[in-house]
Amino acid sequence: MHGTVPTPSVSIPTLAISMGDPAGIGAEVIVKALADPMLRERCRAVVFGAGSCMNAAASAAGIKPFWESAISERASKAPFVLIDAESAADSPATFGYAPTSAQGGELSFKWVQAAISGLRNGWADAAVTGPISKAAWALAGGGREKYPGHTELFAESFQSERYAMFFHAPPTYAGPGMNVILATVHVPLMQVTRHLSTRRVIDTVELADETMKTLGIADPHIGVCGLNPHAGEHGLLGIEDHDVILPAIRACVANGLHVTGPHPADTIFQRALSRIGARPRLDVVVAMYHDQGLIALKTIAWDRAVNMTVGLPIIRTSPDHGTAYDIAGKNLADPGSMKAAISLAIQIAVAKRGE
Secondary structure, three states: OOOOOOOOOOOOOEEEEEOOOOOOOHHHHHHHHHOOHHHHOOOEEEEEEOHHHHHHHHHHHOOOOOOEEEOOHHHOOOOEEEEEOOOOOOOOOOOOOOOOOHHHHHHHHHHHHHHHHHHHHOOOOEEEEOOOOHHHHHHHOOOHHHOOOHHHHHHHHOOOOOOEEEEEEOOEOOEOEEEEEEOOOOOOHHHHHHHOOHHHHHHHHHHHHHHHHHOOOOOOOEEEEOOOHHHHOOOOOOOHHHHHHHHHHHHHHHOOOOEEEEEOHHHHHHHHOEEOOEOOOOOEEEEOOHHHHHHHHHHHHOOOOEEEEEOOOOOEEEEOOOOOHHHOOOOOOOOHHHHHHHHHHHHHHHHHHOO
């Protein structure tokens, strides 16, 4: 099912970072995140992106560029390298590309592919992806339109049939944390029931268990959301909870997993709030669709949540936000989620080496 990936041998993890849509805030959050010396000392970073965007973001933030530009990863031994894939034809006359453009979609797709190549070729320990526009990928055409997002592209690239989006927000003194995994990903709400199956829910619960163990929870407590209000109310508000989700939970319990549900989605997330020094009643929530899980998580931890694609033979993380075209180029973007994505990629890469 999974392709084989060479194991890098450098002393600290090397991250392949794709900048994301050039009209968005990807360059800004990458520059601000890696400007943190405590983060920089924990990794080597190779960024695939546009030099004009990186330089403009650094200038606006008052940050002196700390990276070296190169034509390839192997052309530089610097700890922070920008592979400036921006040609003269690509570069805008002034900072900023047009939002949701075919040009932005083509470039951001190319930069993600370069990061994937780094994982395949063995020089990268993990990939961290900046925010892209799915609509821009569709405008770019050339096969890019078939991918609703990074998740599906990475799954196909590494031949993973069993994968999911997992969101991790660690607790801090500023607020609680939470872990959420999605049974369906980039699916319109009206089509969710077509994509749900007992097998899919089982796979998602198993991935939740595996991922929480990777994050250091030996016996994770997993709560599964119902699909319908009140988890179906014994069939009065929908049959999927009883006919599709409950059999999956029973199968996972029979296999020794600590899982309960289906729980009403309007109450389950309160039980999954984690606080420093106190373990929550539920370590992770399995949500049935995108917004069911992410509204709760982003409400409490929008500035530090990380998206991971789990079920892959490689490590891929990203910030939990989008391109934020409306504030791009204005030095207003918060780098918290990007810093968390980089930090988590480093943490998992180091832990994997110790296995």
